[in-house]
Amino acid sequence: MEYEKMLYLANGSEMPHSPQLKPQAFQALTPPDQYSAYADNFDLSMLPQDAGIPTTVYQYNAPQIKIECAWDCPTDNQQQQQQQQPAPAYASSGHQLIPPPAYPHSVYPSPQSSPLQTEFASFGGYGKLHGSYDCLNSPSPSLDASSIKQELHILPPSPPESNCETPSPRSACSESIKTEPLDSSDIESFIDLNALLQQQQQQTQSQPDTKADHQVLRECLEDTTFQKKHNLRPLALESFIGGLAEVRGDFEPVISLALEHAKREADAICMELQISQDPNAWTPSQVHAWLRSTLAQFKLPPAANLELKFSEDGAALALLSEEEFMRRLPESGSTLHAQLEIWKMAYADQPNSQSIQQQQQPGLDPWPPASYPMLNLDDFNGDSEDEEEMEVEAEVAPTPTPITAVTAAATPTSTPVKRTSGGRTGGGSHIHLWQFLKELLASPQVNGTAIRWIDRTKGIFKIEDSVRVAKLWGRRKNRPAMNYDKLSRSIRQYYKKGIMKKTERSQRLVYQFCHPYNQ
DNA sequence: CAGAAGGATCCTA
DNA sequence: TAGGATCCTTCTG
Numbered sequence: 001m002e003y004e005k006m007l008y009l010a011n012g013s014e015m016p017h018s019p020q021l022k023p024q025a026f027q028a029l030t031p032p033d034q035y036s037a038y039a040d041n042f043d044l045s046m047l048p049q050d051a052g053i054p055t056t057v058y059q060y061n062a063p064q065i066k067i068e069c070a071w072d073c074p075t076d077n078q079q080q081q082q083q084q085q086p087a088p089a090y091a092s093s094g095h096q097l098i099p100p101p102a103y104p105h106s107v108y109p110s111p112q113s114s115p116l117q118t119e120f121a122s123f124g125g126y127g128k129l130h131g132s133y134d135c136l137n138s139p140s141p142s143l144d145a146s147s148i149k150q151e152l153h154i155l156p157p158s159p160p161e162s163n164c165e166t167p168s169p170r171s172a173c174s175e176s177i178k179t180e181p182l183d184s185s186d187i188e189s190f191i192d193l194n195a196l197l198q199q200q201q202q203q204t205q206s207q208p209d210t211k212a213d214h215q216v217l218r219e220c221l222e223d224t225t226f227q228k229k230h231n232l233r234p235l236a237l238e239s240f241i242g243g244l245a246e247v248r249g250d251f252e253p254v255i256s257l258a259l260e261h262a263k264r265e266a267d268a269i270c271m272e273l274q275i276s277q278d279p280n281a282w283t284p285s286q287v288h289a290w291l292r293s294t295l296a297q298f299k300l301p302p303a304a305n306l307e308l309k310f311s312e313d314g315a316a317l318a319l320l321s322e323e324e325f326m327r328r329l330p331e332s333g334s335t336l337h338a339q340l341e342i343w344k345m346a347y348a349d350q351p352n353s354q355s356i357q358q359q360q361q362p363g364l365d366p367w368p369p370a371s372y373p374m375l376n377l378d379d380f381n382g383d384s385e386d387e388e389e390m391e392v393e394a395e396v397a398p399t400p401t402p403i404t405a406v407t408a409a410a411t412p413t414s415t416p417v418k419r420t421s422g423g424r425t426g427g428g429s430h431i432h433l434w435q436f437l438k439e440l441l442a443s444p445q446v447n448g449t450a451i452r453w454i455d456r457t458k459g460i461f462k463i464e465d466s467v468r469v470a471k472l473w474g475r476r477k478n479r480p481a482m483n484y485d486k487l488s489r490s491i492r493q494y495y496k497k498g499i500m501k502k503t504e505r506s507q508r509l510v511y512q513f514c515h516p517y518n519q
Numbered sequence: 520c521a522g523a524a525g526g527a528t529c530c531t532a
Numbered sequence: 533t534a535g536g537a538t539c540c541t542t543c544t545g
Contacts, residue, residue, distance in 0.1 A: 490536060508522060
């Protein structure tokens, strides 16, 4: 079961069906926990500059992506992180460093104290799943819920600009091991990493002041006789990052579980406040009730003049950006917006949840940043080609995705409303490619690893995972044969139409919406 | 080799 | 007819 997978993940154990953790040779040598311990004792400062061995996976807490433009609005936290953490060696001084596409604070206000995560720990109603929460709430620094959540976004699926040239254990390294005929006389040549680790630890214990030196470890690492003998290259820990990125899809159960719990929590609040489960159905007074309730729930300062600050009904509230929330309520706007996003995610996929957005008047906000992330949550399953899943998807989403209706109804040029009649039914939807891309961009918490804004104000975005974006587009259009080549051809057609263009300094996979499509 | 660019043709609503 | 899909060639980094 999926929960089973989560347990494996939470325990840092090997998943039985995970193809991503297949470098058997390496795995056999270094069980994850031992590897973690090994990594914790690893003083990277002692490594030769050209060792080509990146930082460990579990300490990969300062992911930064090299791009040309600055992130729109780096938060204080992000800035602090960048200040606190030294720039990685691969950071090019000529480029600005930005945070990775991430679950924004809007959805998870605080990775350490996320409401959901906190609830995970305290919620005991899941019976047999309780253990899972325990695991998620584990004090282990290596794999707790927040780290899993962060892994979801800090690991770009296919870093296109990675300058790490060391091979992955799946490729050269593992192949070297596999193809190397195992001669019985070579068995003695195997390095027992456990013994090595123990040796190193003993060395550390006997010489407490050797932390800065690690002479034995240094010698072991610098000794390349083993590599030369077996024609091996240095192990690329970076490949683990890539490998974990491929596991991203396996975190889907965690997302589902979080949403499941969000639903239950929301149910209780709905009962208490006597409001609809669908934020779009709220009246202004119900909006106020929900806001107050949420403020109290998160022990946030009560807002004065709430009725004046939020005169919208639920549907309009759902379209407000996080910035707007924070403008109105600087202290609590972010949390409120995040919580609203969670509610929307939790209920957007309900077949009976009437989306009032479909009845929205155009013109509120042509590109509402607060889209329905759930509209692509099935896409978050991503690469699954499971036909059953597709059938379920068709049943669950018989109506056009709300954002589609909104974007189609409110094109920047005020063109006549072109409503879609059936989402992905039949031969695909009527959604235009540029609208679809906007749609993906509007859900960075879901699609941030596939496509993200580089400079939102200028309409510049980057396709981080061309295969994935093309696959999503193909699914939306019911074109299984869609690929990036075709998608990009369609994008290039927009050049002539003045919808999109390449950036001034052309970059791969970076495009720019023309005015007024960039608003 | 992946991506960019663009011509040509076909399909569909 | 518009929009997009598809196939193709050429070029580039």
